[in-house]
Amino acid sequence: MSNEWRKRLEIAVLVVPAVALFVLFALVPPPPPPGPDRQGRRPMSNEWRKRLEIAVLVVPAVALFVLFALVPMGQAIYYSLFNWNGLGPVDDFVGIGNYQQALGDSVFRGAILNNFVIVVLSLAVQLPLGLGIALLLNRPLRGRTALRTMIFVPYVLAEVIAGVIWLLMLQPRGVVDSLLAGAGLDWARQLWLGDQDIALYTLFVVLTWKYVGFAIILFLAGLQGVPLELNEAAALDGASWWQIQRNITIPLLGPTIRIWAFLSMIGALQLFDMVWILTGGGPGNATQTMATYLIQQGFDRGRLGYGTAAAVILFVISLFVALLYQRFVLSVDNTDDSPKKRKAVR
Numbered sequence: 001m002s003n004e005w006r007k008r009l010e011i012a013v014l015v016v017p018a019v020a021l022f023v024l025f026a027l028v029p030p031p032p033p034p035g036p037d038r039q040g041r042r043p044m045s046n047e048w049r050k051r052l053e054i055a056v057l058v059v060p061a062v063a064l065f066v067l068f069a070l071v072p073m074g075q076a077i078y079y080s081l082f083n084w085n086g087l088g089p090v091d092d093f094v095g096i097g098n099y100q101q102a103l104g105d106s107v108f109r110g111a112i113l114n115n116f117v118i119v120v121l122s123l124a125v126q127l128p129l130g131l132g133i134a135l136l137l138n139r140p141l142r143g144r145t146a147l148r149t150m151i152f153v154p155y156v157l158a159e160v161i162a163g164v165i166w167l168l169m170l171q172p173r174g175v176v177d178s179l180l181a182g183a184g185l186d187w188a189r190q191l192w193l194g195d196q197d198i199a200l201y202t203l204f205v206v207l208t209w210k211y212v213g214f215a216i217i218l219f220l221a222g223l224q225g226v227p228l229e230l231n232e233a234a235a236l237d238g239a240s241w242w243q244i245q246r247n248i249t250i251p252l253l254g255p256t257i258r259i260w261a262f263l264s265m266i267g268a269l270q271l272f273d274m275v276w277i278l279t280g281g282g283p284g285n286a287t288q289t290m291a292t293y294l295i296q297q298g299f300d301r302g303r304l305g306y307g308t309a310a311a312v313i314l315f316v317i318s319l320f321v322a323l324l325y326q327r328f329v330l331s332v333d334n335t336d337d338s339p340k341k342r343k344a345v346r
Contacts, residue, residue: 073315079308086304098309108310111281111288112317114200118268118289121204123261129208130215131257135245137216138223148220155213163277166206167193170278193279196286203278203287210274211267215260222256223249255333262325269318290314 080099083092102108137148154162169175170192177189192202226249234244250257272291275281281288281296290310298307 076308076312076315079305080312082305083303084305085302086298087302092305094305098306099313101306102310102313107285107288108290108293110285111290111293114287115269115271115289117200118204118207118271119265121201122207122264122268125204126208126212126215126264127257127261130212130260131219131250131253133212134216134219134223135249138220148217152213152217154210155217157210159210159273160277162206162210163274166209167278170202194283196284199279199283199286203275206278207271207274211264215264218256218260219253222253226252258329258333262322262330265321265325266318269321270314290317 079090081093081095082090083094083098084090133151137144137151141147172191172194176192180186180188190198193199230248230252231244234248239247270291271289272295275287275289275292276295279287281292291314294307294310294314296307297303297310
């Protein structure tokens with residue numbers, strides 16, 4: 001174990017339990033002491049017992065969170081303020097210069113735009129595609145279990161394996177071009193990963209093949225919670241299948257859809273592995289993302305301080321999007337639990 005990680009572990013072991021116990025037993029007002037029992041002893045109250053149980057259960061989790069999340073985050077912010085190559089001493093302080101350079105770089109701004117293009121395309125394409133297939137597979141079909149398994153296989157396939165397979169298939173005169181030529185569609189053959197105009201969209205097709213299975217399985221799980229009695233009652237009233245899905249099934253599936261959309265957005269903002277394998281950010285930075293940019297700058301070019309600044313910007317953008325989504329979208333699912341709603345019910 002390196003000295004750096006040993007220091008982190010010592011900080012987590014020594015500081016976090018002390019802070020948690022201080023908050024639990026010092027800042028929180030104590031409950032009134034219980035009366036003595038028949039022998040004149042004062043037993044531990046249920047309130048103090050609950051606090052002790054909370055401390056025992058929560059402190060290890062808090063320690064791990066501090067050790068592997070907050071401490072690295074603080075170190076990343078610290079390193080981003082220096083012009084550091086990852087080897088020498090951390091002494092060339094540049095302040096916010098790395099952030100200014102990153103935000104002023106047209107390549108990095110293009111990478112941010114590419115990430116948001118993937119976000120929009122994911123919501124616009126994968127959502128209706130995954131929902132439609134899930135509704136289809138939710139109906140009684142022969143071989144439904146096998147179809148569900150086949151659809152979910154690409155998602156559990158390792159990104160490296162899937163990326164290499166598609167990289168070979170999309171090469172000039174590869175499998176895709178051979179299939180198009182065999183179908184008499186020679187005019188449709190392209191430099192799928194070498195043309196700046198279509199490389200990003202080719203990448204999105206591969207991403208859809210890889211990750212739409214997760215959306216389908218998630219929607220299928222949500223469909224199991226839709227009461228069949230509602231669909232049967234609507235059918236008896238003369239509603240068509242499409243009317244039942246539009247007015248009953250999809251609204252009840254709303255919480256599941258919103259959770260999937262949140263996961264899809266965060267995943268698209270942090271997209272790295274498939275891009276790195278298929279294009280490496282090229283051609284001509286056409287498929288560059290924030291994650292591939294910071295890896296290229298930080299490790300390939302030996303600019304760890306600058307790459308860390310790009311990583312911090314990525315974190316801030318992801319956090320900002322997550323907070324906005326939580327505030328304006330996911331909060332809909334907590335409306336019934338709001339104090340005003342409970343007060344109105346009472």
